[in-house]
Amino acid sequence: MDLAKRMDKMQASQTAAAAAKARELKAKGIDVISLAVGEPDFNTPEYILDQVKEDMYAGRGHHYTDGTGIVELKQAIIDYHAAYDNVHYSLDEVFIADGAKMILYYTFQALLNEGDEVLIPSPYWVSYIEQVNMADGVPVIVETDAKDQFRVTPELLDQYVTEKTKLLVLNSPSNPTGAILSEEDLRAVAEYCLEHNILIIADEIYYRLVYNGHEAHSIAGLSQAIKENTIVINGFSKAYAMTGWRLGYALAENKYIKAYGKLASQINSNPSGLSQYAGLAALKGSDSHREDMRLAFEKRLNAAYDELLTIPGFVLDFKPQGAFYLFPDCSEAARNCGYDSVTDFADAIIEEAHVVGVAGVAFGKADHIRFSYATNEETFAEAMKRIREFVISKSQA
Numbered sequence: 592m593d594l595a596k597r598m599d600k601m602q603a604s605q606t607a608a609a610a611a612k613a614r615e616l617k618a619k620g621i622d623v624i625s626l627a628v629g630e631p632d633f634n635t636p637e638y639i640l641d642q643v644k645e646d647m648y649a650g651r652g653h654h655y656t657d658g659t660g661i662v663e664l665k666q667a668i669i670d671y672h673a674a675y676d677n678v679h680y681s682l683d684e685v686f687i688a689d690g691a692k693m694i695l696y697y698t699f700q701a702l703l704n705e706g707d708e709v710l711i712p713s714p715y716w717v718s719y720i721e722q723v724n725m726a727d728g729v730p731v732i733v734e735t736d737a738k739d740q741f742r743v744t745p746e747l748l749d750q751y752v753t754e755k756t757k758l759l760v761l762n763s764p765s766n767p768t769g770a771i772l773s774e775e776d777l778r779a780v781a782e783y784c785l786e787h788n789i790l791i792i793a794d795e796i797y798y799r800l801v802y803n804g805h806e807a808h809s810i811a812g813l814s815q816a817i818k819e820n821t822i823v824i825n826g827f828s829k830a831y832a833m834t835g836w837r838l839g840y841a842l843a844e845n846k847y848i849k850a851y852g853k854l855a856s857q858i859n860s861n862p863s864g865l866s867q868y869a870g871l872a873a874l875k876g877s878d879s880h881r882e883d884m885r886l887a888f889e890k891r892l893n894a895a896y897d898e899l900l901t902i903p904g905f906v907l908d909f910k911p912q913g914a915f916y917l918f919p920d921c922s923e924a925a926r927n928c929g930y931d932s933v934t935d936f937a938d939a940i941i942e943e944a945h946v947v948g949v950a951g952v953a954f955g956k957a958d959h960i961r962f963s964y965a966t967n968e969e970t971f972a973e974a975m976k977r978i979r980e981f982v983i984s985k986s987q988a
Contacts, residue, residue, distance in 0.1 A: 791820060
């Protein structure tokens, strides 16, 4: 029996493939360093674990919940964003699911008809393109410039908008670049979208992971009109080291929440009950644990940035401001080492230097490689040392 034709059009996640390659090498006994996965290396904070244990033995989270999430967690999310972003939602404007990635999938399934165009600034997170394709939409790649810190502006969008444009996906802070859109740029883009009837999908999963005095703003907090024209997607995986709990949420007008609920009723019923109580514990507990992790990432960024720039031919036009990735242009290094493409160069780094990054072609920028610094400083420094020695050796050969 043949697979469905849609599977022929779909690409597997290259970040997942890179992580799988690292596991394969480790299974062979090779001392490989993986900088591929976008995942904090911290464990979920103990205060969350302690509260979930209490909830579990009290009988909470054992059964089906409402398909859109438990009321207690919805209210905690509302309170959190009211306090942090000064933006206000009601209970029927919150949807909770098993991961922000699932909500993105629901979003494109609920909103796109065949041929609808979705503006996606490049570089982009790997799953946006495939999820739009799965919904029969048309990804329209908006090319941004590293020398301009990958800014998105109305003037840039105007080059790509057509009568078929329906959505704009914004990810700030960005995976893979760590760039943050300024409040001024967010406002200008948001007002442009209002004028052109383009709905904003704001992926803000990293917006509490910002460093060195920078700030990230929730676009929905800029005005009531912008809030009504935005679906905010966020979650607990990055800021609270809860990737394995699979818990994300959307904030949007009720008509979108109803559509999510309809999809959930036929796909996954509801997110894990215990995971929802874990999210509730995260928001109700002290913010000091999250801040400790943020400070650790800030320290790692500053060290990792300096380490990476010691590699001949690796270029970063600006220092990342958020998330936990470095996304250097490696085209000069690849040429000096005799490789036809940065993808081939990245593969060679894996096979010969035993350091796994993700080739930039997965993110729409073929001259780059993404390295995650969500690991300890010593491990990252060792990875850069291996790459540096590999590049110098190959360049002199």
